[in-house]
Amino acid sequence: MERLINYLLQFGNLNQQQIELIKSKVDFKEIKKEEYYQEAGKIPDEVIFLTKGIMRICYFNHKGDEITKYFIDENNFLVDINSYTQEIPSTEYIQSVTDCKYLVLSKNAMKELSSIIIEWDKIVSKITSKALAEKVNRISPMMTEDAKERYLKFLTNFPNLANRVPLSYLASYLGITQSSLSRIRKNI
Template sequence: MEQLINYLLHFGQLNQQQIDLIKSRSMVKTSRKDTYYHEAGRIPREVIFLTAGIMRVCYYNNKGDEITKYFIDENNFIVDIHSYNQHIPSTEYIQAVTDCEYIVLSREVMDELSMTIITWDPIIAKITAKSLAEKVNRISPMMAEDATERYLMFLRNFPALANRIPLSYLASYLGITQSSLSRIRRNIR
């Protein structure tokens, strides 16, 4: 729970009473490796804060191929923000790449915290802005790079993830086949 509180405090002030309220309304849960935390077609009803492990956001294209959009590691919030805010079914899956532990804040809890803690909405707005900027910064540079450069950029930007995720997911994220990724890895060693 302290990971969540420390993260929130980077974005705004909370007094001890507010911290205690957040802790009392939050739940810790786990997901086993390869299980889906969230499936497409469902409306997200909670926001989670990942405290241990890696999750990935993926979807199926019109050919039925599974495409990894991005990975999320510890100390990050996870939710399909558009579906959550609009109360509409998501088009994305969220899957545990490793065993994961996370803190759950239901929609009701988020609403309660918004009405009770005066700094809550500005804190959440700053976190959302930061997350969206990071998402754009992750995806945009990859569009202009060749496969080798995309892989090297991934290694530079996410060195802690490279050895924790399966090659098939990484290849999907990079937009290449697994055999192409294996060849690239062999050539840069």
């Protein structure tokens, strides 16, 4: 719980009463490795804060291939923001890569916090902006770099993920085959 509060405090000020209110609205949950937290076609009704483990966001392309868009690790919020805010079915799956533990804020809890805590919407907006900027910074370079450069950049940007993510998911994220990734890893 303290990880969540410390994360929120990076984006705004909260007094002790507000912190206690937030804590009262949070539920703790766990999910086993390779289980799906969210499936395409459903509308998310909660936001989660990952405290342990790694989740991946993926989808199926028109050929039926599973494509990994990105990974989320500890101390990050996770929700299909477009689906959540517009209340439309998600086109993405969220799957646990490892056993995961997370904190849950329901949509009703988020609305209640917004109506009671003056700074809440500003904090949420700053967190959302940061997450979207990180997403763009992750995806944009992937378009212009070759496979080896993408892998090396992944190692630099996400050193704590490299040995925790299965090669098949990592290859999908990098947009290469698993055998190509194995060759690249062997030559480094």
